[in-house]
Amino acid sequence: MGADHTRPAPPTPPGVRRLLVAVVVPLFALTVIAALVLWPRQDREPIGGADVPRYHGTVTRVVTEPCPPTPEAPDGGRGPCGTVTVTAEQGPDAGRQVETPIPAGPGAPRVAVGDEVVLVELTDPADPAVKSYNIAEHQRGTPLIWLMVLFAAAIVAFGRWRGLAALGGLVASFTILLGFVLPGIGAGQPPLLVAIVGAALIMFVVLYLTHGITAQTSVAVLGTLGSLVVTGVLGLLATSATHLTGFGSEDATTLSMFQGDVDLHGLLLAGIIIGSLGVLDDVTVTQAATVTELAHANPGLSRRQLYRAATRVGRAHIASTVNTIVLAYAGASLPLLLLLVADSRPVGEILTSEFLAQEIVRSAVATLGLIAAVPLTTGLAAIVTTAGRRSHGAEPTPPAARPPAGRDDALEALGGGKSTEAAW
Numbered sequence: 001m002g003a004d005h006t007r008p009a010p011p012t013p014p015g016v017r018r019l020l021v022a023v024v025v026p027l028f029a030l031t032v033i034a035a036l037v038l039w040p041r042q043d044r045e046p047i048g049g050a051d052v053p054r055y056h057g058t059v060t061r062v063v064t065e066p067c068p069p070t071p072e073a074p075d076g077g078r079g080p081c082g083t084v085t086v087t088a089e090q091g092p093d094a095g096r097q098v099e100t101p102i103p104a105g106p107g108a109p110r111v112a113v114g115d116e117v118v119l120v121e122l123t124d125p126a127d128p129a130v131k132s133y134n135i136a137e138h139q140r141g142t143p144l145i146w147l148m149v150l151f152a153a154a155i156v157a158f159g160r161w162r163g164l165a166a167l168g169g170l171v172a173s174f175t176i177l178l179g180f181v182l183p184g185i186g187a188g189q190p191p192l193l194v195a196i197v198g199a200a201l202i203m204f205v206v207l208y209l210t211h212g213i214t215a216q217t218s219v220a221v222l223g224t225l226g227s228l229v230v231t232g233v234l235g236l237l238a239t240s241a242t243h244l245t246g247f248g249s250e251d252a253t254t255l256s257m258f259q260g261d262v263d264l265h266g267l268l269l270a271g272i273i274i275g276s277l278g279v280l281d282d283v284t285v286t287q288a289a290t291v292t293e294l295a296h297a298n299p300g301l302s303r304r305q306l307y308r309a310a311t312r313v314g315r316a317h318i319a320s321t322v323n324t325i326v327l328a329y330a331g332a333s334l335p336l337l338l339l340l341v342a343d344s345r346p347v348g349e350i351l352t353s354e355f356l357a358q359e360i361v362r363s364a365v366a367t368l369g370l371i372a373a374v375p376l377t378t379g380l381a382a383i384v385t386t387a388g389r390r391s392h393g394a395e396p397t398p399p400a401a402r403p404p405a406g407r408d409d410a411l412e413a414l415g416g417g418k419s420t421e422a423a424w
Contacts, residue, residue, distance in 0.1 A: 040187035061085035169206035191266030223377025231369030291381035314374035
């Protein structure tokens with residue numbers, strides 16, 4: 001998360017550093033205290049029934065055969081049909097070959113000889129001594145490990161120490177999400193509050209770990225925190241105005257069946273907050289760095305000039321980021337969008353349905369939060385930069401403009417000598 005700005009910023013005066021510490025440290029302490037208060041105190045019972053035993057195996061043979069007729073399909077039913085021979089690598093039949101039916105149905109894996117698969121052991125309810133195996137899915141552990149190794153190696157090779165810090169921030173982000181945010185929401189805590197506190201924790205850890213403990217990073221932290229609050233408030237107002245319930249997806253409906261005490265409306269708001277955090281970090285870090293670089297390149301720029309110049313950069317950044325957000329949400333919701341396109345209802349009715357209205361609100365609120373991040377972070381950065389300048393003494397004045405050149409001087413510069421008129 002965030003942009004990479006490796007050029008060191010000019011030293012910040014002690015007075016400005018003390019002011020930033022006086023603001024950032026209490027906010028961090030408040031975030032930690034809120035996290036401790038909201039931390040889930042007890043573990044939930046696992047959702048669903050008892051776990052079905054799962055073992056690894058390798059396909060050694062696949063035999064296809066015609067499907068037997070059924071009352072619904074007298075011509076043989078839907079295939080494929082046949083048997084798969086698998087060498088079990090785990091479980092009570094490890095080292096032996098077992099037979100399973102060829103996986104069939106929507107989403108069933110297609111297997112071939114040599115595939116590494118996951119077997120599930122099924123027990124006959126009438127006779128527990130009778131057991132059989134089915135293929136659940138392919139083993140994906142090894143390819144995923146190699147992909148993660150390539151991912152980490154590319155980041156470290158390109159970013160070096162900064163890339164290594166980014167990997168540490170990524171690990172911290174998932175640790176907070178899996179250790180605090182998700183268990184907290186699952187334990188029945190207010191999802192919006194848990195999401196804001198969790199996002200703030202991620203923000204503090206990731207930004208300072210990746211970009212260092214500097215005044216520039218502190219400005220980005222404050223800008224990100226303020227934008228998260230704005231995003232949360234806007235999300236609350238938008239979902240209330242559009243009467244969204246949070247039941248806008250099949251996953252949410254399934255979750256409500258297993259955990260009825262989870263606030264799905266709050267879960268929708270939490271998703272908006274968490275989804276906006278990564279892009280917010282990028283915008284705020286970029287704006288803080290832009291102000292710093294502008295002030296370093298031209299110390300004569302006033303606070304207002306710094307703000308205007310950096311805001312122009314922010315406008316260009318937001319213009320490209322808006323498209324990124326909308327396409328990211330659209331890409332994650334392609335199955336839903338395909339269903340809506342195939343729907344025969346009028347377009348206006350489709351757009352105002354809960355399913356699509358939820359995605360529209362999600363995209364719009366995230367974009368508004370990003371737009372708010374630009375002036376907020378830019379203004380804070382301009383104040384910090386110019387305050388540090390004045391603390392060192394009088395603010396430098398811009399270089400004096402050169403007096404306008406006369407006609408003769410201009411002709412001399414162009415022709416390499418005095419003008420003809422002057423010679424006469």
